Amino acid sequence: MIEFIVTQWWLVAIVIASLIPLAMRFVSGGLLETLRTLDRRWIFLLLLWSVLIPIYFIGVTGRTFPEVPSVLARATFDEIDRLSPGDSVLMAFDYDPASEGELGPMATAFVRHAAEKKLKMYFMTLWPIGPQMIDSTIAKVITADFPELAYGRDYVNLGYKSGYEAVIKVIVTNLRELYTTDSRGTGVQEIPMMEGITNIQQMKLIVNVSAGYPGTKEWVQYAVTPFPQVRLVAGATGVQAPLLYPYVPRQLPGLLGAIKGAAEYEKLVVDAYLGANPHPKYLEALRRMGPQLVAHLLIIALIVVANVVFVIDSRGKKR
Amino acid sequence: MKRTVPLLITSAGGFVLIVAYFIPFTQNWGELAAIWFDILAAVAFILGGGNLLKTHLKRMSDRVRGWGYSGIVVVSFLVTLFVGLAKVGVNPSPQFTDFAWSGQYRQMGGAFWYLFQYAFTPLTATMFSLLAFYIASAAFRAFRAKNLEASLLLGTAFIILLGRTFAGVALTSWIDPAVWDGFAYFTGLRLENLTVYIMSVFNTAGNRAIMIGIALGIISTSLKILLGIDRFYLGKD
Numbered sequence: 240m241i242e243f244i245v246t247q248w249w250l251v252a253i254v255i256a257s258l259i260p261l262a263m264r265f266v267s268g269g270l271l272e273t274l275r276t277l278d279r280r281w282i283f284l285l286l287l288w289s290v291l292i293p294i295y296f297i298g299v300t301g302r303t304f305p306e307v308p309s310v311l312a313r314a315t316f317d318e319i320d321r322l323s324p325g326d327s328v329l330m331a332f333d334y335d336p337a338s339e340g341e342l343g344p345m346a347t348a349f350v351r352h353a354a355e356k357k358l359k360m361y362f363m364t365l366w367p368i369g370p371q372m373i374d375s376t377i378a379k380v381i382t383a384d385f386p387e388l389a390y391g392r393d394y395v396n397l398g399y400k401s402g403y404e405a406v407i408k409v410i411v412t413n414l415r416e417l418y419t420t421d422s423r424g425t426g427v428q429e430i431p432m433m434e435g436i437t438n439i440q441q442m443k444l445i446v447n448v449s450a451g452y453p454g455t456k457e458w459v460q461y462a463v464t465p466f467p468q469v470r471l472v473a474g475a476t477g478v479q480a481p482l483l484y485p486y487v488p489r490q491l492p493g494l495l496g497a498i499k500g501a502a503e504y505e506k507l508v509v510d511a512y513l514g515a516n517p518h519p520k521y522l523e524a525l526r527r528m529g530p531q532l533v534a535h536l537l538i539i540a541l542i543v544v545a546n547v548v549f550v551i552d553s554r555g556k557k558r
Numbered sequence: 559m560k561r562t563v564p565l566l567i568t569s570a571g572g573f574v575l576i577v578a579y580f581i582p583f584t585q586n587w588g589e590l591a592a593i594w595f596d597i598l599a600a601v602a603f604i605l606g607g608g609n610l611l612k613t614h615l616k617r618m619s620d621r622v623r624g625w626g627y628s629g630i631v632v633v634s635f636l637v638t639l640f641v642g643l644a645k646v647g648v649n650p651s652p653q654f655t656d657f658a659w660s661g662q663y664r665q666m667g668g669a670f671w672y673l674f675q676y677a678f679t680p681l682t683a684t685m686f687s688l689l690a691f692y693i694a695s696a697a698f699r700a701f702r703a704k705n706l707e708a709s710l711l712l713g714t715a716f717i718i719l720l721g722r723t724f725a726g727v728a729l730t731s732w733i734d735p736a737v738w739d740g741f742a743y744f745t746g747l748r749l750e751n752l753t754v755y756i757m758s759v760f761n762t763a764g765n766r767a768i769m770i771g772i773a774l775g776i777i778s779t780s781l782k783i784l785l786g787i788d789r790f791y792l793g794k795d
Contacts (some may be wrong), residue, residue, distance in 0.1 A: 279695040279698075279699075282691075282694050282695045282698055283687070283691045283694070283695065284650040285694075286690060286691055286694045287691075304723075304724035305724065305727075306724075307727065307750065309750075309754060310754070311715055335682065336678065336679040336682045336683050337683060337686040338686065339679070339683060339687065340683065340686070349784070368662060368674075368678075370701060371664055374664065374666075390594045399716070400596065400598030401596060401599040401600040401603065402595055402599040402600070403599065405592040405593075405595040405596050405599070406592075406594045408588070408589075409589050409592045409593055409596070411587060412585060413589055416589060416593060417593065417596065422662070423651065423653075423662060424651065424653075424654075424660070424662075425653065444715075465579065481757065481765065482560075482765055483760050484757055484758060484761055485762050485766045485769060487758070487762075496757075497722070499722045499723070518611070528723065528724065531722070531723055532723035532724055532725055534690065534694075535719040535720065535722065535723050535725065536723075536725060537694065538693070538694055538697050538719060539716055539719055539720070541694060541697055541698040542697050542698065542701045542712065542715075542716075544698070545697075545698045545699070545701065545702070546701075546702060546703050546712075549702050549703075549704075553679040556772060
């Protein structure tokens with residue numbers, strides 16, 4: 240850390256220089272009065288630094304914080320890990336670029352894990368922007384690191400279908416009613432790995448990466464609940480994850496919540512399959528835990544400071 | 559007639575889906591109704607596009623405050639639509655090389671791909687990222703321990719905020735049976751374990767209660783709609 244500060248002295252200088260006007264206000268206006276009337280742009284600046292500096296630090300040093308996988312992350316990992324080569328997995332990527340920061344690393348880790356296990360991957364999405372998220376994950380993991388996997392034999396992209404949960408409702412009993420072609424326009428009857436696949440109950444596991452509606456909740460309601468033999472694990476945003484806990488563990492045996500869940504799962508995949516020096520793209524969630532740590536600490540500090548001012552003001556009024 | 563037909567369609571569609579759920583013999587009926595819904599949902603995109611154009615063109619013609627933004631919306635919408643439909647910059651699919659438009663609209667290197675990659679993605683990611691700044695500002699301005707309930711909420715927020723990062727592990731790693739055997743009874747107090755406990759017990763219990771309440775409300779409202787008692791969705795006319 241000290242070495243970083245010494246070598247990146249210019250960054251420290253910029254941060255200090257940017258905060259000098261705030262320090263001067265504290266000196267001239269008094270601590271309490273300045274805090275009472277603190278312009279929110281100072282908070283924005285503090286948050287900017289608290290995110291930017293850890294990103295830069297991790298980028299320069301390559302260091303990440305150690306993660307201890309939770310029970311749910313391990314359960315998610317085990318659900319995929321117990322499958323045998325050739326088993327079918329439905330990869331439902333229901334998210335968009337707005338949530339890529341949280342969910343992109345999960346999608347990458349899921350596909351890497353499935354590719355390592357030699358599972359047959361069927362990609363689909365219920366979000367109009369989902370096809371691009373599928374394309375980028377396939378390009379990042381399969382095309383780049385598993386060139387031996389063939390489209391149509393080892394993985395297929397069924398693309399987007401409009402209709403929200405109604406799509407799930409149909410494909411859970413009759414996939415071919417809605418999906419007559421893949422996203423490239425090839426007839427499903429011409430795709431080798433679609434042979435014998437008539438509904439998604441035949442999938443050994445459904446992996447859903449979800450940013451909202453339609454997402455994991457709909458997969459639970461319309462696929463798992465009526466057909467309890469369907470297994471589902473999910474990765475969800477931090478906002479959505481608390482709403483999904485009621486389905487754990489019977490309807491949802493595995494759940495990754497936000498970037499923390501992604502980091503835990505990523506660690507399990509890296510430890511099991513990628514060795515000591517994995518490509519940085521497989522450490523994205525672990526790297527993003529740094530900015531999250533400092534930003535959380537800043538928010539806690541802001542709340543504490545605001546409450547100290549509040550208590551002092553309250554006592555002053557009582558007197 | 560204008561109200562009766564939609565009422566009948568709603569009622570028939572709803573009851574078919576309910577029956578199809580409980581009687582396996584009628585499963586195909588449910589599939590059929592769901593497919594109709596999927597088709598309607600696809601058509602809704604056209605209606606949505608038309609509505610967007612209508613709203614923003616009106617704002618522009620009326621010169622209401624901020625009409626320039628409406629102009630940007632209309633131009634962006636039309637350019638994206640054209641680029642996507644005309645498949646500008648897209649190569650033909652290797653399977654159908656004779657057909658110029660056989661490539662995918664979102665093919666890498668195509669104009670739509672550039673718009674998505676370098677305009678849509680950074681814009682939406684930026685909008686979402688702004689939330690963090692507003693959360694920090696709101697936490698400073700509004701999160702006050704004014705009473706017991708607010709204090710409990712504040713304490714829980716601190717535990718979760720710390721427990722979701724390495725800070726939680728670092729701060730309470732000393733609660734370790736390796737340090738003292740007696741700590742074996744207190745490992746649940748480690749912040750990362752407390753976080754899991756709060757999420758899986760308090761959060762789950764609260765959410766289940768809310769979900770059951772919502773489900774009962776949905777059943778009641780749905781029955782009213784299916785039986786034609788509640789007709790708010792048909793509008794006033």
